[in-house]
Amino acid sequence: MRIIDHISDLHFSRIDHRASDALLARLNADPAHLVVISGDLTMRARPREFRAARAFLDALTVPWVAVPGNHDITAYYLWERLLNPFGRWEAMISPETEPVYEDEEIQVLGLNTVSRGGLHLNWENGTIPRSGLLRLLRRLRRLPEGPFRIVVAHHPFLAPPERPDTPVVKRGERALRDLAQAGVRLVLSGHLHVGFHNLHAVTAKDGDSLLVLQAGSATSTRLRGEQNAYNRVVVENGRARWTAHHWDGAAWS
Incomplete structure (x- = not known):
């Protein structure tokens, strides 16, 4: 069995x-x-925001992996966005x-x-570059077969069922089919600030589902x-189950 705490969209400087503070205490008191x-650790990719995010990560007592979100590359310095968009992320x-995390039960x-933008300004909804998917x-x-395979990305691959017109990452559904065929059984994402009920299934040839x-x-x-x-996601016997925890203004419940 493996327990994973999936957090997203921290947005340091607008927290x-x-x-x-209560989340950090909870994650350490009941460790996964x-x-x-799944991205957006910062609000505007400013150095002080990255430092605050890094302090939060350093205070965790368990291993962590993180991917950047669209807020984690600058929107102000276009030369940096185009030429070295992840320099601040990589430095701080x-x-x-x-990243890749692997043990005997999960991968x-x-x-x-995250889209750099290029010649267009539609950065927010992201894209799955062909090179990134092939990589x-x-x-x-x-990787060896057997462990439960999980992919983490910032942008949602599919729209929430109750909001089917919500913009999602480009080439998301095609990527899900490829990932399902590659043995991935769970994709974790964020970006919309809307949570746990956004659940979909894609069936692979072997009959297992990708959630x-x-x-x-x-x-x-x-x-x-x-x-x-x-x-909080629990992976056991080749299946994943999860519980959503919410902040009620005084405690996580």
Whole structure:
């Protein structure tokens, strides 16, 4: 059995400090085997925000992996966004934007869905670059079969069932089919600040399903009709189950 705490959209500099402090205490008091952060650790990719995010990560007593979100690259310095978009992330959070965590029961792989923008300004909803997906599939082929496979990305691959017109990452559904064929059984994402009920299934040829689980914002004050929340995922006997935990203004419940 493996326990994973899935948090997302921390947005340091625009956080509820009580929720953040209580979340850190909770994650350490009842530790999972791994904490997975699906992007947007900062609000504007400023150095002080990265330092605050890094202090939060350093205070965790369990291993963690994180992928960047669209807020984790600058929106102000276009030369930096185009030429070195993840330089601040790599210097202050992790040298990897697509980390890999592996043990005898789980394999967790990051997929960077953040768009630099290029000649267009539609950055927010992200994309799955062909090169990134092929790199991920090659990594999966090199890993031993058997452990439960999980992919973490910032942008949602599918829209919430109750909001089917919600913009999602480009090429998301095609990527899900490829990931299912590669043995991935769970995708963790964030971005929408709307949480645990965003669940879908894609069936692979062998009959197993790939589940897509989205987390709300763990600590941001930029809420979209839902309380701050995170997911606790339990992987056991080749299946995943989860519980959403919400901040009620005084405690995580």
